[in-house]
Amino acid sequence: MDGLVTTAIIGLSLGVEYALLSLGFTLIFGILGVINFAHGGFYMIGGYAAYAAVHFAGMPFPAAVATAMLVTALLGYVCELLLIDRYVSDHLTPMMITLGLYLIISTALIVVFGPEPADFSFPIRGSLRSGGIYITYANLIVLLVCATVIAAVYLLMYRTDFGLALRAMADNREVATALGMRPAQYFPLAFGLATGLAGLTGALVTPTLTLSPFLGDSILGMSFLIVILGGLGSLGGAVIASFIVGIVEAYSRVYLGGSKGALALFVVVLIILVVRPNGLMGRIGRPA
Amino acid sequence: MTGMKFSQTCDRDRRVGGYGLHVAAAIVALAAASGAAQAQECQVKLGAMGPMSGGAAAWGLALRQGVEFVAAQANADGGVQVGDRKCRVSVMSYDSKYSAEGAASAANSMASDNIKLIIGPVGSPEATGAKPVAQRNGQITFNSSYAKDAIGPETPLAFHQLAGPAQWAPKIVAAAKQKFGIKSVVVVAPNDQGGTDVASVNAKAYEADGIRTKQEYYQRGTTNFAPLVTRIMNENPDAVDTASSPPADGATMVKQLLEAGYGGVFGRLGGPGTLEIIKAAGGVKELKNFYWLELVPTEDEKIVALQKDFKTVMKADAPNNTLLYTAAAAARMVLKAVTAAGTADDAPAVAKALHNLEPVDPYLGKGTWKGKAAFGIQQELVFPVGLGLIVDGKSLGVTAVDLADSK
Numbered sequence: 001m002d003g004l005v006t007t008a009i010i011g012l013s014l015g016v017e018y019a020l021l022s023l024g025f026t027l028i029f030g031i032l033g034v035i036n037f038a039h040g041g042f043y044m045i046g047g048y049a050a051y052a053a054v055h056f057a058g059m060p061f062p063a064a065v066a067t068a069m070l071v072t073a074l075l076g077y078v079c080e081l082l083l084i085d086r087y088v089s090d091h092l093t094p095m096m097i098t099l100g101l102y103l104i105i106s107t108a109l110i111v112v113f114g115p116e117p118a119d120f121s122f123p124i125r126g127s128l129r130s131g132g133i134y135i136t137y138a139n140l141i142v143l144l145v146c147a148t149v150i151a152a153v154y155l156l157m158y159r160t161d162f163g164l165a166l167r168a169m170a171d172n173r174e175v176a177t178a179l180g181m182r183p184a185q186y187f188p189l190a191f192g193l194a195t196g197l198a199g200l201t202g203a204l205v206t207p208t209l210t211l212s213p214f215l216g217d218s219i220l221g222m223s224f225l226i227v228i229l230g231g232l233g234s235l236g237g238a239v240i241a242s243f244i245v246g247i248v249e250a251y252s253r254v255y256l257g258g259s260k261g262a263l264a265l266f267v268v269v270l271i272i273l274v275v276r277p278n279g280l281m282g283r284i285g286r287p288a
Numbered sequence: 289m290t291g292m293k294f295s296q297t298c299d300r301d302r303r304v305g306g307y308g309l310h311v312a313a314a315i316v317a318l319a320a321a322s323g324a325a326q327a328q329e330c331q332v333k334l335g336a337m338g339p340m341s342g343g344a345a346a347w348g349l350a351l352r353q354g355v356e357f358v359a360a361q362a363n364a365d366g367g368v369q370v371g372d373r374k375c376r377v378s379v380m381s382y383d384s385k386y387s388a389e390g391a392a393s394a395a396n397s398m399a400s401d402n403i404k405l406i407i408g409p410v411g412s413p414e415a416t417g418a419k420p421v422a423q424r425n426g427q428i429t430f431n432s433s434y435a436k437d438a439i440g441p442e443t444p445l446a447f448h449q450l451a452g453p454a455q456w457a458p459k460i461v462a463a464a465k466q467k468f469g470i471k472s473v474v475v476v477a478p479n480d481q482g483g484t485d486v487a488s489v490n491a492k493a494y495e496a497d498g499i500r501t502k503q504e505y506y507q508r509g510t511t512n513f514a515p516l517v518t519r520i521m522n523e524n525p526d527a528v529d530t531a532s533s534p535p536a537d538g539a540t541m542v543k544q545l546l547e548a549g550y551g552g553v554f555g556r557l558g559g560p561g562t563l564e565i566i567k568a569a570g571g572v573k574e575l576k577n578f579y580w581l582e583l584v585p586t587e588d589e590k591i592v593a594l595q596k597d598f599k600t601v602m603k604a605d606a607p608n609n610t611l612l613y614t615a616a617a618a619a620r621m622v623l624k625a626v627t628a629a630g631t632a633d634d635a636p637a638v639a640k641a642l643h644n645l646e647p648v649d650p651y652l653g654k655g656t657w658k659g660k661a662a663f664g665i666q667q668e669l670v671f672p673v674g675l676g677l678i679v680d681g682k683s684l685g686v687t688a689v690d691l692a693d694s695k
Contacts, residue, residue, distance in 0.1 A: 117568075126547075209512055218510070
């Protein structure tokens with residue numbers, strides 16, 4: 001029984017981390033129509049920015065995480081403004097640009113910080129235990145922060161004029177523009193918000209696991225899997241898919257092992273996509 | 289007058305002396321120029337092949353630095369004797385990206401640059417890709433893969449630059465069992481050739497020593513090992529061996545195992561990655577009990593001497609990764625074989641010379657050629673390895689393990 005509960009906690013922790021990560025990815029696709037191949041790169045930048053803030057600037061960890069989020073958000077904003085914005089209507093070019101951006105980011109991180117994992121640990125160690133059930137303090141904090149930020153993103157998107165404008169832009173860019181909303185103003189902000197979320201996840205999660213300049217591929221792969229499962233561009237779908245993936249991953253890997261567990265996850269995703277080809281909450285086609 | 293004559297004689301003598309000096313200097317300069325020209329004409333090209341980017345980059349970069357160090361030392365001594373000429377050693381490195389196709393492509397690129405002597409590749413997928421291509425191109429390779437087929441009779445130009453698991457696993461396992469009284473172990477590695485080839489040999493060594501053994505594999509690219517850690521905790525083994533997991537994976541696993549409350553022994557019988565594990569654990573005290581393989585006895589005074597020499601020659605600190613040493617030893621052996629064979633272009637002749645050379649390295653000491661039992665070909669360059677121990681939160685250092693009597 002203890003094992004079942006501990007596995008559920010692991011699944012929830014994975015789910016909430018994946019949700020925060022994939023929200024940014026799906027936001028960019030939903031609003032700009034751009035598949036951001038540099039998403040894993042911004043996750044790594046978040047991790048390294050927090051690492052640099054702690055180790056070189058001597059910042060306390062919470063301030064370092066906030067700084068990392070701001071840095072990645074700002075970088076995302078500038079990248080969209082300078083590199084992506086003029087090609088945003090052409091789906092292929094931004095894809096190539098973000099792919100190139102990812103290669104630049106990962107190579108630059110190797111040059112600056114070296115190929116070996118950085119010595120970056122969560123400031124709090126230890127676990128909360130009850131019998132055989134446990135959750136590390138680090139995971140608990142990450143879980144709470146991620147859940148809070150997901151709620152904040154929900155409020156931003158569904159309870160503010162800014163969110164309304166972004167959703168209108170995602171729904172029908174031409175009509176939204178005709179109503180006076182300016183893509184040139186909102187797109188960099190949306191991109192910055194998404195990369196900021198990736199950076200925040202990187203800053204929070206990498207100290208609990210590892211921080212190296214080679215994490216981007218697996219992060220991008222997982223984000224892709226989740227947003228396809230949830231339905232490209234759907235925020236709610238991404239969150240639900242994140243928890244499904246987290247829970248399935250945890251139980252299958254604990255009870256079937258690393259290899260068969262990974263296979264089980266992909267089989268479950270495949271079955272869901274066969275039943276719902278557009279994902280859990282995806283729309284048929286994307287108008288913008 | 290006499291004084292004048294004396295003065296003229298002195299002037300003339302000085303002039304003659306001056307001319308003599310100029311002529312001598314000119315001869316020396318000409319000789320040096322001719323020697324330099326000859327050394328420039330005559331060049332021994334060494335290839336350094338390994339992952340220079342990606343997750344395994346630390347290994348490839350260390351290998352390259354090892355080869356560059358040997359080349360720089362040889363050039364500082366006036367070059368390498370090839371027949372009646374002294375030749376300058378140059379190093380060209382290629383990123384084989386820890387993949388079979390990357391290594392095959394690197395071997396072909398080196399062939400187009402007329403490089404017949406390659407130190408590397410590093411990983412098992414790379415060795416698989418490079419071996420047949422290099423054999424066809426007539427290139428010697430000196431890989432450091434732990435694959436079960438890292439070398440073999442079908443590719444006689446492929447050499448192995450270090451002792452494989454079959455050589456060191458039985459000795460390290462026996463020492464660990466004696467020190468920690470291990471009765472059960474879980475061996476963890478990625479579920480590809482790079483992981484399974486080492487983990488399965490380690491597992492065999494544990495089982496042969498009467499230790500109950502379980503193998504756990506995970507998908508390469510996994511970043512969160514919490515599910516695997518829970519699985520291991522359910523097994524409650526005396527020891528967890530991270531085998532050939534990449535350094536970052538091994539470190540994350542150890543960190544998460546400690547957080548989960550694991551209180552047993554950690555082992556690492558695979559590629560370098562000890563420092564990452566100690567750092568991730570929070571230090572030697574937190575790690576408590578740990579045994580690991582070092583490719584070389586890192587605390588030996590000759591190894592320390594190499595680090596100093598590296599700094600002097602390369603004007604930089606030696607990398608932490610121990611592939612530096614084995615790559616340097618392999619490069620040194622290849623240069624000796626070039627001198628013995630009198631050619632740097634005829635790889636089969638250099639390979640033949642290598643067979644006849646006694647493996648002796650100024651830093652690694654006396655080695656042996658092995659491999660017949662494990663690979664069917666006696667082309668494995670084996671020097672003593674190191675056994676590192678942390679017991680009850682105290683580092684006992686790294687002791688040399690002689691493999692001369694291993695299979």
